[in-house]
Amino acid sequence: MIGIRDNIRGGALTETTLLVLLAVYQPNHGYGISRFTIEETGGRVRLGAGTLYGAIDTLVKKKWIAPLEDEGYTRRKQYVITGLGKQIVERELSRLNEVMELATRVVGGNGNA
Amino acid sequence: MRKGEFRYFVGLLDAQEKWIDRMAANGWRLVKTSILCYEFEPCEPGSYEYRVEFVGALSYSRMQDYRDFLLGLGYKVLTKSLNLNISFGKIRWRPFGKGRGQIATSPGGYNKEIFIIEKKADGEDFDIHSNYEDAIAYYRSIRGMYIALLGVVVMLLVLRLVAPIAAIPWVLFAIAISLLLVPTCLYSRKISMYKALSRTNE
Numbered sequence: 001m002i003g004i005r006d007n008i009r010g011g012a013l014t015e016t017t018l019l020v021l022l023a024v025y026q027p028n029h030g031y032g033i034s035r036f037t038i039e040e041t042g043g044r045v046r047l048g049a050g051t052l053y054g055a056i057d058t059l060v061k062k063k064w065i066a067p068l069e070d071e072g073y074t075r076r077k078q079y080v081i082t083g084l085g086k087q088i089v090e091r092e093l094s095r096l097n098e099v100m101e102l103a104t105r106v107v108g109g110n111g112n113a
Numbered sequence: 114m115r116k117g118e119f120r121y122f123v124g125l126l127d128a129q130e131k132w133i134d135r136m137a138a139n140g141w142r143l144v145k146t147s148i149l150c151y152e153f154e155p156c157e158p159g160s161y162e163y164r165v166e167f168v169g170a171l172s173y174s175r176m177q178d179y180r181d182f183l184l185g186l187g188y189k190v191l192t193k194s195l196n197l198n199i200s201f202g203k204i205r206w207r208p209f210g211k212g213r214g215q216i217a218t219s220p221g222g223y224n225k226e227i228f229i230i231e232k233k234a235d236g237e238d239f240d241i242h243s244n245y246e247d248a249i250a251y252y253r254s255i256r257g258m259y260i261a262l263l264g265v266v267v268m269l270l271v272l273r274l275v276a277p278i279a280a281i282p283w284v285l286f287a288i289a290i291s292l293l294l295v296p297t298c299l300y301s302r303k304i305s306m307y308k309a310l311s312r313t314n315e
Contacts, residue, residue, distance in 0.1 A: 014315055016244055030185050048243035049230070050166065050251060053182050076185040 013092045019045060020055050021081055021089050024065050029076035030056065064088055115144070117152045125296075126227070126255070129193075130165040133229065137161045143229065146193045162232050162239050169195060169226035170254040176225065189231040245311035249304055256300035263293045 013021075023036035034052060037045050047055070056079060059065045064085035068078040081089070118136075122129040133143055133151070142156035143163065168176050183190050232239050242248040266289045273281055 014244070014246070016315075030182055031187065034186060046238050046240070046243060048240040048247070049183055049186055049188065050241040051243045051247040053179055054247050054250070077182075 011091070012095065013088070015045065016047060016051065016055050017059065018089070018092055019047070020052070020059060021064060021085055024079045024081045024085075027068055027078045027080045029078045031076065033079075059085070115152055115154055116141070117150050119149050120151060121149055126165045126167055129227075130163060133163045133165070137163060143191060143231065146191050146229065148194055160234050162234050164230045164232075164239060164241050165193075166228040166230055166241055167195075167226065167251075167255050167258070168228050169258060180228065183228070183230060187232075191229040191231070192225040193227040193229055195226040244315060245307045246315075249307050249311070252300050252304050252307070256297055256304065259293050259297040259300070263290065263297065266290055266293065 019037045019041070020033055022040075023033040028036065030052060033056070034047055034049075037047055056065070060067060060079070062084075063082055065079045066082050068080055120129075120132065122132075136143065136151075136153055137156070138159050140155055140158040141153035142161050143151060144154045145152040168179065171179065180190050230241065242251045266286065269281070270286050273286070
């Protein structure tokens with residue numbers, strides 16, 4: 001059996017990646033991103049500090065998000081999504097819609113499975 | 114009233130974390146660390162939680178950046194040494210470091226291989242690594258440290274075999290190797306467990 005990683009073929013984003021990208025449509029810092037994911041998922045996703053640090057670092061390297069130039073004496077670095085990042089999110093959104101449509105069709109949808 | 118406690122955990126991160134957490138549960142908040150000593154102050158029992166994070170594989174600037182990030186999240190960060198280094202004057206070789214993280218120079222990574230992260234207990238989860246991929250990378254960095262140290266011991270063993278320069282007793286090699294193999298295996302098991310889980314879930 002060959003373990004094919006889904007994301008190589010389908011290009012799916014991890015949930016962590018998607019949530020961080022969504023959190024920086026408005027400029028946001030680490031703490032804000034963390035609160036965003038907790039609040040918007042009703043506490044289901046709680047990103048650990050190390051995980052969030054790694055995720056931000058990866059996304060900056062990929063140029064999907066960018067750090068804002070330091071405005072004064074705030075110690076917290078702020079980040080904002082880039083044009084490329086927005087493209088990635090839009091592609092993921094249409095992929096998710098496809099998947100949802102498929103799953104709904106197979107499972108039954110509208111609650112009458 | 115402060116109190117100091119001497120403890121040496123030989124790099125056992127979990128044991129250290131449990132001990133500090135238990136002190137906090139009993140009303141002692143960690144306020145200062147030095148090479149072998151932990152200083153505590155009285156606090157409301159159970160009002161703080163701790164996580165011990167291995168950061169020895171990071172370069173100094175990256176470690177500072179990570180520390181600032183943690184402070185920005187509202188945590189308090191204390192640093193601690195693993196005491197598993199080879200020093201040579203002001204330069205220290207940390208066999209478990211990655212790239213530039215291997216060499217620690219003043220005022221850089223001296224005695225700062227571990228972060229002790231403190232959070233006010235608020236009922237929320239306090240996991241530092243919350244997804245499989247990141248947890249795997251983190252445990253690999255710890256295992257890498259033990260493997261590097263194993264490598265050093267094996268190198269010394271070879272030296273001892275070919276040129277008995279210093280009469281290091283053989284039993285010391287046996288002890289060192291078995292002491293290092295235990296955590297190496299434990300972390301390997303953790304890594305493969307998370308790998309199995311990450312095959313279907315995120």
